[in-house]
Amino acid sequence: MQDAxxxxxRVAKRAGVNVSTLHFYEAKGLIRxxxxxxxxxxxxxxxxxxxxxxxxAQKMGVSLEEIKQAFASLPNNRTPTTQDWQVLASQxxxxxxxxxxxxxxxxxxxxxxxxxxxxxxNSCPLYNPEDTLGDIGSGPVILDKK
Amino acid sequence: MQDAxxxxxRVAKRAGVNVSTLHFYEAKGLIRxxxxxxxxxxxxxxxxxxxxxxxxAQKMGVSLEEIKQAFASLPNNRTPTTQDWQVLASQxxxxxxxxxxxxxxxxxxxxxxxxxxxxxxNSCPLYNPEDTLGDIGSGPVILDKK
DNA sequence: CCTTTACCTCAATATAACTTGAGGTTTTAA
DNA sequence: TTAAAACCTCAAGTTATATTGAGGTAAAGG
Numbered sequence: 259m260q261d262a263x264x265x266x267x268r269v270a271k272r273a274g275v276n277v278s279t280l281h282f283y284e285a286k287g288l289i290r291x292x293x294x295x296x297x298x299x300x301x302x303x304x305x306x307x308x309x310x311x312x313x314x315a316q317k318m319g320v321s322l323e324e325i326k327q328a329f330a331s332l333p334n335n336r337t338p339t340t341q342d343w344q345v346l347a348s349q350x351x352x353x354x355x356x357x358x359x360x361x362x363x364x365x366x367x368x369x370x371x372x373x374x375x376x377x378x379x380n381s382c383p384l385y386n387p388e389d390t391l392g393d394i395g396s397g398p399v400i401l402d403k404k
Numbered sequence: 405m406q407d408a409x410x411x412x413x414r415v416a417k418r419a420g421v422n423v424s425t426l427h428f429y430e431a432k433g434l435i436r437x438x439x440x441x442x443x444x445x446x447x448x449x450x451x452x453x454x455x456x457x458x459x460x461a462q463k464m465g466v467s468l469e470e471i472k473q474a475f476a477s478l479p480n481n482r483t484p485t486t487q488d489w490q491v492l493a494s495q496x497x498x499x500x501x502x503x504x505x506x507x508x509x510x511x512x513x514x515x516x517x518x519x520x521x522x523x524x525x526n527s528c529p530l531y532n533p534e535d536t537l538g539d540i541g542s543g544p545v546i547l548d549k550k
Numbered sequence: 551c552c553t554t555t556a557c558c559t560c561a562a563t564a565t566a567a568c569t570t571g572a573g574g575t576t577t578t579a580a
Numbered sequence: 581t582t583a584a585a586a587c588c589t590c591a592a593g594t595t596a597t598a599t600t601g602a603g604g605t606a607a608a609g610g
Contacts, residue, residue, distance in 0.1 A: 265577095267586060277587085278569055286567090296576045298587055318510055322567070347514050354511040358504060364464055365500040368493050413556060423557080424599060432597095442606045444557055468597070 263300040266291070273309040280309075288312060288326055304337045311346065318354050409446040412437070419455040426455075434458060434472055450483045457492065464500050 270277045283289045284299075289308050291299040308329070315325045328346050332338045416423045429435045430445075435454050437445040454475070461471045474492050478484045 265586080276569075279567090281589090282568060294576095296587080297589095298576070314510075314514075316567095318507075318514075351511060351514045354507060354514065358507045358511065361464075361500060361504045361507065364460075365497060365504065368460070368464075368497045368500065411556080422599075425597090427559090428598060440606095442557085444606070462597095 262302070263294075264303060264305070266299045266301070269301050269305055269309075273306055275309060275313075283309070283312065283322075286322055286326065288322065288329065302337065307338075307343070311343070315350060318350055319357060320350060320353070408448070409440075410449060410451070412445045412447070415447050415451055415455075419452055421455060421459075429455070429458065429468075432468055432472065434468060434475065448483065453484075453489070457489070461496060464496055465503060466496060466499070 264272075266277050266280050270280055273280075280289065280299075284291060289301075289305050291301050291305070294300055312322070312325055315328070316322075320328075328349065331345065332342050410418075412423050412426055416426055419426075426435065426445075430437060435447075435451050437447050437451070440446050458468070458471055461474070462468075466474075474495065477491065478488050
């Protein structure tokens with residue numbers, strides 16, 4: 259069964275990422291592999307799902323560090339079930355909901371605000387330093403209010 | 405009128421950014437200043453609005469480079485008017501609308517998708533490499549489809 | 551006047567998320 | 581069997597967005 263153990267190149271191809279990315283994710287503790295006798299990486303097929311989830315989460319603005327933390331809740335003695343993944347999904351869905359509403363507020367502020375005097379700072383909802391969800395798009399994004 | 409020329413420290417304080425950030429923005433061509441006889445930076449008060457707009461745009465996921473390009477459409481021989489700013493605002497508002505709808509699609513996919521078999525790649529809307537708006541949250545964000 | 555802020559420049563450091571390259575080994579396929 | 585393709589490790593490079601520090605100058609207040 260060549261199905262039960264995938265080489266790094268195979269995984270890369272199927273997941274649509276570079277081999278170097280897989281090395282990188284492994285170094286970061288996001289995925290795991292074992293080695294064959296020749297020291298080459300071998301993967302269980304469920305690594306593909308992990309990578310999918312990583313990519314999906316990144317699209318939502320979740321950092322690798324946060325993804326790693328979320329993955330920590332997965333069982334490491336068995337292959338994660340659908341249920342296990344659903345737990346992650348619902349966490350991130352909440353965060354997405356918040357993010358979307360933040361974007362909406364931003365958008366609503368935009369027209370009224372950019373043209374008026376209030377954008378000269380402080381009171382403007384568009385430029386509110388207190389807004390902790392404001393980090394979208396640059397640098398790591400805080401999804402949980404730890 | 406100490407109102408017509410602001411020192412870098414004054415601007416930094418009023419805008420809520422570091423002095424070093426102002427140096428940085430100036431080096432990037434996002435703001436401008438002139439020098440007094442002692443080689444210190446002096447700013448017109450409208451720099452405050454520029455900084456507001458930069459910060460607001462960043463919250464929407466616009467990169468400094470894109471902000472700079474947008475600023476290029478502003479008049480540089482006179483202080484930008486409300487109208488000038490509105491042009492920028494409406495551009496970004498469209499981008500925001502797209503971004504929001506993308507996030508919504510993401511969210512809608514999330515529950516149905518993460519638990520099912522499709523997340524094993526390719527056909528899953530959550531993991532679709534063709535989705536050019538997928539860059540949200542890490543690295544520069546493409547807002548225009550240039 | 552003189553001390554304390556505030557400023558100046560330029561180089562280096564920081565972080566996230568990867569990619570690239572050098573130098574060497576293992577697999578695979580003709 | 582042997583050449584090409586795939587792998588390996590480890591270090592350095594890349595981009596965006598700043599921040600920090602060193603070494604020196606200018607301005608402001610008592």
